[in-house]
Amino acid sequence: MTKVRVRYAPSPTGHLHIGNARTALFNYLFAKHYHGDFILRIEDTDLERNVAGGEESQMKYLNWLGITPDESPTNPNPKYAPYRQMERLDLYQKYAQELIDAGHAYKCYCSEEELEADYEAQKAQGVVATQYNRKCLLHRSKEELAQLDANNIPFTIRVRVPEQETYVFEDMIRGEVSFESKDIGDWVLIKANGIPTYNFAVVIDDHTMEITHVFRGEEHLSNTPKQMMIYRMLNWDTPKFGHMTLIVNEQRKKLSKRDNSILQFMSQYEELGYLPHAMFNFMSLLGWSPVGEEEIFTHQELIEQFSEERLSKSPSMFDPVKLKWINNRYIKALSFEEFKALTLPFLNKAYDLSTKSETWVDTLLHLFQEQCSYGQEIVTLTSMFFEEGVTLENDEAESMFALDSTQVVAHTFAAHRPEVWNVDTIKETINKVKEVSGFKGKPLFMGLRVVASGKVHGPDLASTLYLLGEERVISACLAR
Ligand code: GLU
Numbered sequence: 001m002t003k004v005r006v007r008y009a010p011s012p013t014g015h016l017h018i019g020n021a022r023t024a025l026f027n028y029l030f031a032k033h034y035h036g037d038f039i040l041r042i043e044d045t046d047l048e049r050n051v052a053g054g055e056e057s058q059m060k061y062l063n064w065l066g067i068t069p070d071e072s073p074t075n076p077n078p079k080y081a082p083y084r085q086m087e088r089l090d091l092y093q094k095y096a097q098e099l100i101d102a103g104h105a106y107k108c109y110c111s112e113e114e115l116e117a118d119y120e121a122q123k124a125q126g127v128v129a130t131q132y133n134r135k136c137l138l139h140r141s142k143e144e145l146a147q148l149d150a151n152n153i154p155f156t157i158r159v160r161v162p163e164q165e166t167y168v169f170e171d172m173i174r175g176e177v178s179f180e181s182k183d184i185g186d187w188v189l190i191k192a193n194g195i196p197t198y199n200f201a202v203v204i205d206d207h208t209m210e211i212t213h214v215f216r217g218e219e220h221l222s223n224t225p226k227q228m229m230i231y232r233m234l235n236w237d238t239p240k241f242g243h244m245t246l247i248v249n250e251q252r253k254k255l256s257k258r259d260n261s262i263l264q265f266m267s268q269y270e271e272l273g274y275l276p277h278a279m280f281n282f283m284s285l286l287g288w289s290p291v292g293e294e295e296i297f298t299h300q301e302l303i304e305q306f307s308e309e310r311l312s313k314s315p316s317m318f319d320p321v322k323l324k325w326i327n328n329r330y331i332k333a334l335s336f337e338e339f340k341a342l343t344l345p346f347l348n349k350a351y352d353l354s355t356k357s358e359t360w361v362d363t364l365l366h367l368f369q370e371q372c373s374y375g376q377e378i379v380t381l382t383s384m385f386f387e388e389g390v391t392l393e394n395d396e397a398e399s400m401f402a403l404d405s406t407q408v409v410a411h412t413f414a415a416h417r418p419e420v421w422n423v424d425t426i427k428e429t430i431n432k433v434k435e436v437s438g439f440k441g442k443p444l445f446m447g448l449r450v451v452a453s454g455k456v457h458g459p460d461l462a463s464t465l466y467l468l469g470e471e472r473v474i475s476a477c478l479a480r
Pocket of ligand 1: 009010216220
């Protein structure tokens, strides 16, 4: 069997978007499942849309996710290099010339203005899908063309779309798809500035880089017949295509880059302290489903289980709650040191920790690892430990606070305050309060908690009291 070679071919127009990241991921999983190669190719021919640092950012976030290319601009295989389209311009010219020589393509000297005027005229006659009128193919004499050439009039190279051809292919996700050549006008292979269009360059690259399978977004489905006609004209085999369905939001609308309700760039997730393994896992479920009920997988498990047959035909919903749930699963599995490394920078940024001991910080972080869904969340989870004073949070807290038993446990606690303030001594004191006051369970625990923190629920009581600090707890107890 030929070795599987797939590619992820972003245009360097910005940071790695969730849609692109998923495309990269499925290509990667497919490649690794079949012991093939995953290639990164940069499609930088749309000069106006390229942004500085776009390529580096793509690389950086692919690496962050653990989707490491076997070949890329920075790790080229000489057999297939270069990996940036703008460095492959000669190759596109060469094949465009071959197509001209074979009568499959021709030079078009029509100016933008002429083309525009003609499309307008077609529209005025009720044509919806306007096509090039083939002036340079059919209605200019040899002499006229030679004259235009001699005068160095800029030209594009257009493909001569065959008549009455059908392009049928078995999409790996959608099954059979078919297009008719009559619906496609003579499109441009090479623009007047010598740069190829996407549909042309992609064929030359996929063939010369020996790409065997192409997984890409469904927006490219209608480009496929254009690409197939070039493969046919050059007598090349087509790779197998698979067009992945859209990612939609909870309102079932296509994710738009302007939609602020869902964070869409890997950089944003990194900044918030999401874990790359969790993102990898989450994205693998966006349009692919495993066999059983389990949803948490290591990279290796995903590589083993991945099957193109289980890619979904219907849109996949981006569920931010599920992402948090998955990320929380990964956070819970971190060692405490890893959790600390993830969250401490967020705490340091939000609060002044200079007066806090290491034990205090560690106790705080230990208390929230189970609950924390992403790094930055530690700031809101822990906010009560950085606030001054006590505010009763709701009616339940107020009634609890008002009970006589609450006053008794609070005063008893103050009377038996530990000599040294730490979690163990506080636990002992709570036991002492139980013994002396006779209160236990809710009146004891909730009573102490509400007096010290204003809340009726929360993490482990002794640790909470420890973190709130001796001064604050004792004065609150005495004031009740
Ligand atoms: N550069 C194209 C894109 O970013 C790649 C399309 C393809 O995979 O063929 O959408």
